[in-house]
Amino acid sequence: MTMKYLALGAVLALTPLGAQAEGKLALYNWGDYINPAVLEKFTEETGIEVSLDTYGSNEEMLAKIQAGATGYDIVFPSVHMQDIMSHLDLLAETDINEDPAFANIDPQFLRAKTDPEGKFCLPYAFGNVGIVYNKALAGDITGWKDFFALGDAGKKIIMLDDLREVIGVGHIMNGTSVNSTDEAEVEKAADYIIAHKKGISAFSYDSIPLVTSGDVAAAQWYVGANIFVNEHPDTLGYIIPEEGATMYQEDICVLKTAPNFDNAVKFLKFYLKPEIAALNVEQQMNGTPNTPAQALIPKEIADNKTIYPPQDVLDKLQIFEDLGRDLQLYNSEWTRIKTAQ
Structure with missing residues (x-):
């Protein structure tokens, strides 16, 4: 996925990554994909100092971990990336499902095959x-057909x-699965x-x-755009889009190389609290798999369809x-998209 919200490279606390240190926890997450208030409360309750580095895509995160970044404790992979990391033996078993509060998690969100x-x-x-679109420039668009029509008409779209998100839109418009491994599809x-590339x-x-300023008419983006829509x-x-779209789910995973494993498990247990999951949703405007948390979410978010x-x-x-x-099929086509004139 990508950067879910704002600029990359933000660091919540300048805690050096490295050797085991009592009272520390190092997170590696999507850009601005967690409410800072959640981390502040965790530190208040536990005394554990949290550092946060950010990444822009699953692939970026995996590459850094595979390149030997051993200082991180927790990562937030999308479900399919969790499966990849599991096959690569990069994730630690936490037994978080044995915590009584795990009953708060809606079972339909246990999506990882591994x-x-x-x-x-x-x-x-x-x-x-x-x-996400600029109302003055894009008008009443309803889906991907309208989105690409803006670009074809000379208005800027992004x-x-x-590669998966972009090619996935092509699949949606063709009526094929975003997980297709059929070469022709x-x-x-x-x-x-x-x-439609000339319009992109x-x-x-x-x-x-750029969409806010009117430099761009519309952009493919995440539901967290509602943060800016509200502003x-x-x-x-x-x-x-009325034709369909992709959905994402990220999970909190502990790395096998985590220098602060016990603190990482404490964080997972902390995040099982409904009030903590709701606090994150309040700022992030995502859905939460924590069922009791949904009753604590502000009405304007819960009612946002x-x-x-x-x-x-x-x-x-x-x-x-x-x-x-079979991901190589997508890598090859992504290169073709990027180099097409």
């Missing part, structure tokens, strides 16, 4: 990837710098994007300021799966 019981990771947050999905001004995560309700809007969609919309959302070696 962790169907939740022995390793804790379901964290879920959402969808739709379209897509994410993420993947090629046709890429063809759809290439056919960039593949980027940094689109919100600029007369300027911005966010939709789940782009955050908590009705069932008929949910049925059109597709979640990425680990494709194994």
